Amino acid sequence: xxxxxxxxxxxxxxxxxxxxxxxxxxxxxxxxxxxxxxxxxxxxxxxxxxxxxxxxxxxxxxxxxxxxxxxxxxxxxxxxxxxxxxxxxxxxxxxxxxxxxxxxxxxxxxxxxxxxxxx
Amino acid sequence: xxxxxxxxxxxxxxxxxxxxxxxxxxxxxxxxxxxxxxxxxxxxxxxxxxxxxxxxxxxxxxxxxxxxxxxxxxxxxxxxxxxxxxxxxxxxxxxxxxxxxxxxxxxxxxxx
Numbered sequence: 001x002x003x004x005x006x007x008x009x010x011x012x013x014x015x016x017x018x019x020x021x022x023x024x025x026x027x028x029x030x031x032x033x034x035x036x037x038x039x040x041x042x043x044x045x046x047x048x049x050x051x052x053x054x055x056x057x058x059x060x061x062x063x064x065x066x067x068x069x070x071x072x073x074x075x076x077x078x079x080x081x082x083x084x085x086x087x088x089x090x091x092x093x094x095x096x097x098x099x100x101x102x103x104x105x106x107x108x109x110x111x112x113x114x115x116x117x118x119x
Numbered sequence: 120x121x122x123x124x125x126x127x128x129x130x131x132x133x134x135x136x137x138x139x140x141x142x143x144x145x146x147x148x149x150x151x152x153x154x155x156x157x158x159x160x161x162x163x164x165x166x167x168x169x170x171x172x173x174x175x176x177x178x179x180x181x182x183x184x185x186x187x188x189x190x191x192x193x194x195x196x197x198x199x200x201x202x203x204x205x206x207x208x209x210x211x212x213x214x215x216x217x218x219x220x221x222x223x224x225x226x227x228x229x230x231x
Binding site: 037044047050061063095100103104105106107109111 | 153159171221
């Protein structure tokens, strides 16, 4: 069965970087884009970007351009999302989600990783 | 792209029907039938409820139905049940320079 398992919670200071991992299993990792979506406490979902694990091509939301980097390691079917120059308003749960991009939906989601940015 | 606009809250009694709207623009909802809907319970990952405007994912009850007219998509829940309570988000593919996908602002559904 398809599973996306994310790394554990992180606490970071303002200005630091965080790297969240998402290990995929149960399907061909290179066959689907991996998207990243975040949710600040009490707020809605926000699309951050996606990576094509086959080509390494990425698309980022303009809001995160210059601060976010999405990468992948096909040898262990893992996608990564690194966010730099963290601010307090980056405190959020970060989700990876497998994108069925021809139909524009996310059926499989990771469990979420809480990133807390605090001095 | 700005977030798609949804009502903050919608409520109904068990057995009733409710509809959640999702209003975007001609750059997202209005141009593509790539609207999906997600249900989220506190502390949980979102769950896909509808895709391509009106298609059911595996395991989703046909009490849920989707439609679209112009720049507004809608999700209707018929025969409302207590388990339907939660937050609902729409999502659309989008053209434009700011974001490939855009989510709605979210709607809290309360079963009275």
